[in-house]
Amino acid sequence: MSRVLALSVTAKDVVADDVVVLGLEHPGGERLPDWTPGAHIDLVLPGGITRQYSLCGDRWDAHRYRVGVLRKPDGRGGSAYVHDRLRLGDTVGVGRPRNNFPLVPSESYLFFAGGIGITPLLPMIHQAELLGTDWHLVYGGRGRASMAFLDELARYGDRVHLVPEDELGRPDLNAWLDERRDGVKVYCCGPPGLLEAVRIACAHWHPTALRVERFSAREQAPVRDAPFEVVLSRQGKSVVVSPGVTVLDAVRTAGVHVLASCMEGTCGTCETAVVDGVVDHRDALLTDHERATGDCMFPCVSRSCGDRLVLDL
Structure with missing residues (x-):
């Protein structure tokens, strides 16, 4: 079964300054693959451009995807193409949904969004509402005009706390x-500054309380500059x-094809099992616990801390 679907653009709406929302459907009306809150899809655009976008529509609508x-x-041209050249009725390649940011069961949720980081949190909020679970959203942006989906969020009343920077800082x-609360999961998506600030603020919380999704991997110097095997x-x-040279490119020169997409350590496509060795993790996906376990890596960005790394390839 092909990993890429050919879907039609059935909606394109401006929902905030510099933000458009696409509706994507099968041209024959066929059912689309199911997904769960926090999932994203690859949008495969002309010229070999592939970008990842969080699904932000109704997961119970089996015939339509929505992305912001x-x-x-x-950027590298993907968003400009969507904004300036993609038209209603155009066909685009769409990868099947993957979820590296799942909503796990909890007594309560605290959501933090910055700018376009609201997109993966919308289906999570909807799910929490369906389950009758307590939740609150803190949503920041440069100003109200740049903050998408405000009309949709208005229905939730005082559970949504809007913080436009030009009004409230x-x-x-x-x-x-400040107060650690057991039984609460903290979800955060947005620009690096917000993610880092929330990480620091949650330092005294349980290690598994915070879950974040990054649009790009954290910049960091490699552990070593020397070659490794x-x-x-x-x-x-x-x-x-x-x-x-990336591990992914080196492996491919050895004749082993590893499927990859983002080349930035954000999509999870190239996940590879590690048999032996210590990984210099440079992705934006794994938790600290998963990194310490050391049984997988993303070879598009991650490297080796030592002279030798053994992969299950």
């Missing part, structure tokens, strides 16, 4: 996170990874 796309002036995280255990081969 923020124009990024300093930045969200007071300490007011929400990658052993492909199933192939009986090994390859040397030089500085400036």
Whole structure:
């Protein structure tokens, strides 16, 4: 079964400054693959451009996907194409939903969104409402005009706390996170500054309380600049990874194809099992606990801390 669907653009609406929402449906009206809150899809655009966008529609609507796309002036062309060239009726490739940011059961939820980071949280809020679970959303942005989906969020009343920066400054995280509360899961999506601030504010919470989704991996220097060996255990081969070359590219030169998409450590497509060695994790997906376990890596960005890394390839 193909991993990419050919879907038609059936809606394109401006919902905030520099934000459009796309509706995507099968041209023959066929049912689309199911998804869960926090899932994203790959949008495969002309010219080999592939970008990941969070599903933000109704997960119970089996015939329509919805994604929100923020124009990024300093991006690599994907958002500009969607905003300027994609038209109603056009056909685009859409990868099947994947979820690296799942909503786990909890007594209560505290959601933090910054800008377009509201998109994966919308279905989570809807799910919490269906389950009758307690929740609150703190949603910040430059100003109300730049904050998408305000009309949809208005139905939830005082559970939604809007913090437009031009009116109220930045969200007071300490007011929400100073007191550790067991039984509460904290979900956060948005720009790196917000994610880091929430991470610091949650330092005294239980290690599994906070879950974040990043649009890009954190910038960090490699643990080592020297070459290292990658052993492909199933192939009986090994390859040397030089500085400036990704593990993914080195593995491919050895004749082993690993499916990949974002090349930034954000989508999860290239996840690979680790047999032996210590990984220099540079992705935006794994939790600290998962990194410490060390049984998988994302070779598009992550590297080795030592001289040798053995992969299940």
